[in-house]
Amino acid sequence: MYYEVVSQCTQSLRLLDGWLDKAVAFAEAKNIDVDSLLNGRLAPDMKPLIYQVQSACDYVKAAAAWLSGQTLPKHEDNETTVEELRARIRKTVDFAESVPQTKYQGADGRTVKLSWAQGKVMGGKDYLLQMTIPNVYFHIAMVYAVLRSSGVDVGKMDFLGTLNFIEA
Amino acid sequence: MYYEVVSQCTQSLRLLDGWLDKAVAFAEAKNIDVDSLLNGRLAPDMKPLIYQVQSACDYVKAAAAWLSGQTLPKHEDNETTVEELRARIRKTVDFAESVPQTKYQGADGRTVKLSWAQGKVMGGKDYLLQMTIPNVYFHIAMVYAVLRSSGVDVGKMDFLGTLNFIEA
Numbered sequence: 197m198y199y200e201v202v203s204q205c206t207q208s209l210r211l212l213d214g215w216l217d218k219a220v221a222f223a224e225a226k227n228i229d230v231d232s233l234l235n236g237r238l239a240p241d242m243k244p245l246i247y248q249v250q251s252a253c254d255y256v257k258a259a260a261a262w263l264s265g266q267t268l269p270k271h272e273d274n275e276t277t278v279e280e281l282r283a284r285i286r287k288t289v290d291f292a293e294s295v296p297q298t299k300y301q302g303a304d305g306r307t308v309k310l311s312w313a314q315g316k317v318m319g320g321k322d323y324l325l326q327m328t329i330p331n332v333y334f335h336i337a338m339v340y341a342v343l344r345s346s347g348v349d350v351g352k353m354d355f356l357g358t359l360n361f362i363e364a
Numbered sequence: 365m366y367y368e369v370v371s372q373c374t375q376s377l378r379l380l381d382g383w384l385d386k387a388v389a390f391a392e393a394k395n396i397d398v399d400s401l402l403n404g405r406l407a408p409d410m411k412p413l414i415y416q417v418q419s420a421c422d423y424v425k426a427a428a429a430w431l432s433g434q435t436l437p438k439h440e441d442n443e444t445t446v447e448e449l450r451a452r453i454r455k456t457v458d459f460a461e462s463v464p465q466t467k468y469q470g471a472d473g474r475t476v477k478l479s480w481a482q483g484k485v486m487g488g489k490d491y492l493l494q495m496t497i498p499n500v501y502f503h504i505a506m507v508y509a510v511l512r513s514s515g516v517d518v519g520k521m522d523f524l525g526t527l528n529f530i531e532a
Binding site for chain 1: 365368369375444475481484493494497498501502506509513515520523524525527531532
């Protein structure tokens, strides 16, 4: 289920593009600079919205690369504008979607190094369950939380996106 | 991987108990009523922390029940205190952990009804990927966000919990 989980995380990340539309519309309606939203945070010692987007992107990228046995593409953390954030999301989604399902074969047997945990690795399944899923959704949720607390009209269905219903 | 995903969601839910410890300690240190945290929210039209805990619990409970072909235990949404929230988390975790891995066999072929989507169902895999994971982590992250924005000293490692590292 590696491919399916990473694909769903990628779909969730893609939703941020629509939230940025709402942030831009909100800033225009209030006649404020959208930068005040991009640099918004929930607490003074928390990283701002721009970082939360970058971080969500990086956890999707890392899962798609490490769990499929590929080299991680390098993405600089230098975005400052809405258009740059959209481009960051787009290149992350493009990379994740470029990895075919077959490449995830053997993910169970792969190990992943974390830069901040010297001398240790995580098994593929633990990486997916304990790092990818919680971190992707944490950072996406922090983007949501900053926008929501600023008054931007994002709601639960914006977070969930398209659901695959079947007629009963 | 149904069992593993639901188990990880359950572990993440269990972490809320430690966050409540921090909320209680914060309220004591600031000499404020902890109710102000339990009723905290990011925006006036958002549901408060108590609801976010209840909702995270319900998505864990629903996944453990529906995907294993069992009847959903009924939990009333009547918590108002820290101790009652702890009890809600505990009975949810206890239920989820009572479901053995073997019961998830056949989850792929199960369908789940959602009360708000009349005449429709979701397949087991879509329910896990599109409802369980995003909703569990959304509501847990909203609890985190409310506490964080109120000044409670929760951090990223509180969100991630114990990680299964291997010595490299």
